[in-house]
Amino acid sequence: MMAAIEIQGLEKSYPSTFGTRRIPVLRGINLTVEPGQIYGFLGPNGAGKTTTIKCMLGLLRPDRGNIRLLGRDSNSLESRRHLGFLPENPYFYEYLTIRELLGFTGRLFGMSPAERKRRVEEVLRQVGLWGREETKLGKCSKGMIQRAGLAQALVQDPEVLILDEPFSGLDPVGRKELRDLVLSLKHSGRTIFFSSHILQDMELMVDRVAIIINGRLVREGHLDELISRSVRHYELVVEGVDEKAAARAGLSGERRDNRTIIRVETLEEVNSKIRAVQSVSGRIAAMIPVKLTLEDIFMREVGK
Amino acid sequence: MKILAIARNTFREAVRNKVFYLLLFFGVFFAFSSRFVSMLSVGDQQKVLMDVGLASIHFFSVLVAIFTGINLVYKEIEKKTIYNILSKPITRLEFVLGKFTGLALTLLVALASMALLFFLFLFVTTGSFAPRCLIFFGLLYIELLIITSLSLVFSSFSTPILSSIFTVTLYLVGQVLWTFQEFKTRLHEPFSRYVATALYYLLPNLDKFNVKNEVVMEMELSGGRLLAAAAYGVVYVAALLTLAVVIFRRRELN
Numbered sequence: 001m002m003a004a005i006e007i008q009g010l011e012k013s014y015p016s017t018f019g020t021r022r023i024p025v026l027r028g029i030n031l032t033v034e035p036g037q038i039y040g041f042l043g044p045n046g047a048g049k050t051t052t053i054k055c056m057l058g059l060l061r062p063d064r065g066n067i068r069l070l071g072r073d074s075n076s077l078e079s080r081r082h083l084g085f086l087p088e089n090p091y092f093y094e095y096l097t098i099r100e101l102l103g104f105t106g107r108l109f110g111m112s113p114a115e116r117k118r119r120v121e122e123v124l125r126q127v128g129l130w131g132r133e134e135t136k137l138g139k140c141s142k143g144m145i146q147r148a149g150l151a152q153a154l155v156q157d158p159e160v161l162i163l164d165e166p167f168s169g170l171d172p173v174g175r176k177e178l179r180d181l182v183l184s185l186k187h188s189g190r191t192i193f194f195s196s197h198i199l200q201d202m203e204l205m206v207d208r209v210a211i212i213i214n215g216r217l218v219r220e221g222h223l224d225e226l227i228s229r230s231v232r233h234y235e236l237v238v239e240g241v242d243e244k245a246a247a248r249a250g251l252s253g254e255r256r257d258n259r260t261i262i263r264v265e266t267l268e269e270v271n272s273k274i275r276a277v278q279s280v281s282g283r284i285a286a287m288i289p290v291k292l293t294l295e296d297i298f299m300r301e302v303g304k
Numbered sequence: 305m306k307i308l309a310i311a312r313n314t315f316r317e318a319v320r321n322k323v324f325y326l327l328l329f330f331g332v333f334f335a336f337s338s339r340f341v342s343m344l345s346v347g348d349q350q351k352v353l354m355d356v357g358l359a360s361i362h363f364f365s366v367l368v369a370i371f372t373g374i375n376l377v378y379k380e381i382e383k384k385t386i387y388n389i390l391s392k393p394i395t396r397l398e399f400v401l402g403k404f405t406g407l408a409l410t411l412l413v414a415l416a417s418m419a420l421l422f423f424l425f426l427f428v429t430t431g432s433f434a435p436r437c438l439i440f441f442g443l444l445y446i447e448l449l450i451i452t453s454l455s456l457v458f459s460s461f462s463t464p465i466l467s468s469i470f471t472v473t474l475y476l477v478g479q480v481l482w483t484f485q486e487f488k489t490r491l492h493e494p495f496s497r498y499v500a501t502a503l504y505y506l507l508p509n510l511d512k513f514n515v516k517n518e519v520v521m522e523m524e525l526s527g528g529r530l531l532a533a534a535a536y537g538v539v540y541v542a543a544l545l546t547l548a549v550v551i552f553r554r555r556e557l558n
Contacts, residue, residue, distance in 0.1 A: 014558070054557065054558075057387075057390070057391040058390070058391075059387060059390060059391065059556070059557040060556050060557065060558070061556060077393040077394075077395065078393070080391060080392055080393045081393045083391070085387075085388075085391040087384060087387045087388065087391075090388075091383045091384055091385060092385060092388070093313070093317055093385060095316065095317055095320035095321070096313075096316070100316075104309060104312075104313050105388070105392070107305070107306070107308075107309030107312075108306055108309055108310075108389065108392040108393075108394055109392060109393065110305055110306060152388065
């Protein structure tokens with residue numbers, strides 16, 4: 001099956017202030033997004049997320065590498081026909097109403113008046129702005145602007161959606177609503193590529209994640225793989241051993257009620273601890289592998 | 305179709321903006337000042353009214369052309385609304401032409417309203433209607449299109465303040481470009497003469513469009529001269545727009 005987004009060897013640099021040298025921003029990005037996926041593009045500020053997205057949209061010219069969107073070269077106009085884009089901190093013409101903005105967007109796609117009217121109504125309902133479409137964008141709250149931005153990205157019913165930091169500035173309710181909307185778009189077969197530096201939002205919805213740091217992809221894979229591959233440590237919950245006996249057997253840990261919770265780093269150590277527990281007639285109540293969260297992985301890579 | 309969508313949006317932004325306040329200010333300014341001047345001066349009251357009125361219209365419309373041109377293009381880049389447009393299937397050529405068409409339409413509406421005010425005021429004050437002024441307005445419109453195209457070229461690569469300075473400078477030079485021909489005859493070095501000649505042909509010769517004196521004084525205006533001015537304007541605008549598109553195509557939108 002044709003990939004929704006395919007980036008190969010993408011490199012991009014910007015000239016320095018006096019133009020004497022080039023500062024590399026992207027140092028060889030490779031990634032593939034399959035159709036129907038929600039793909040998270042995670043990285044700290046300044047890692048190159050927005051630059052990658054701008055290269056995908058033809059706003060910037062890559063130094064090297066190529067990008068294909070639904071099999072078409074990203075420089076071709078045709079590739080943008082099936083693409084919806086929500087910029088970071090979207091700003092729209094203040095003097096337009098939400099409906100006018102969507103109408104304008106429809107015109108840019110060459111939609112007929114009837115089609116435009118139908119789609120504008122559909123997306124207004126989809127993003128929850130129905131009934132508020134006559135509000136001037138200059139008078140909209142941050143959350144409404146974000147929805148209006150999403151609505152304009154959806155007007156032509158795109159197959160691929162690119163969202164740059166869609167969660168930034170949204171309150172918890174807004175985040176939940178946006179997440180639900182993105183999930184419903186996925187269920188209707190759309191591909192969603194979104195960048196974020198907020199991990200929580202990723203963990204709750206993405207199929208695959210790429211972590212970009214300093215212009216390089218440091219991890220890429222299914223969210224489950226990334227997380228389950230990495231058990232951070234184990235916790236042994238021990239019962240029936242009092243504090244003194246536990247100390248004697250070298251089972252130091254956190255006491256909670258009648259239990260001791262022991263942090264163990266490796267599987268070998270787990271086995272030796274179990275033997276120690278048995279030697280003082282104690283009982284293992286539970287063994288919990290504590291997995292890495294995306295945040296741990298992220299912080300580890302950032303710290304390198 | 306897409307060019308028209310951008311043009312329509314540009315026009316809408318302009319008319320919902322401050323341009324028309326400026327026009328209103330002009331109306332009041334004109335109504336008071338020309339009446340005042342005509343009371344102070346001796347001679348033909350109608351000629352004085354026309355002279356002051358057309359000069360004010362010239363001044364205000366040039367201001368509108370420079371500042372809307374620069375403001376609307378720069379804002380599009382600065383506020384990043386351009387990302388929304390160029391991430392759609394729109395070429396940069398379509399974008400530049402759309403912006404230009406929208407600005408041209410804005411200037412047409414602005415100039416037409418000023419002209420209407422002018423004719424109304426002239427008729428009320430002197431009881432006569434001076435159709436010759438239409439020639440002045442026609443040529444002024446072409447001049448405004450050149451100024452707008454200049455501001456489009458500058459704002460395609462520069463900041464608004466610099467663009468305004470460049471545009472105003474070229475506008476002022478354009479008004480006195482005819483002196484370059486005089487100047488040339490006084491230069492002795494061949495190189496300086498080449499430079500003067502090159503500048504004379506490269507810079508916009510806006511004096512070609514100023515027929516205020518001929519219109520007010522009822523001097524003869526040949527059809528050939530008007531046609532030549534119009535043709536010059538069209539070619540000049542086309543060249544500037546081509547330049548704007550070339551620069552804009554190379555521009556990266558960081």
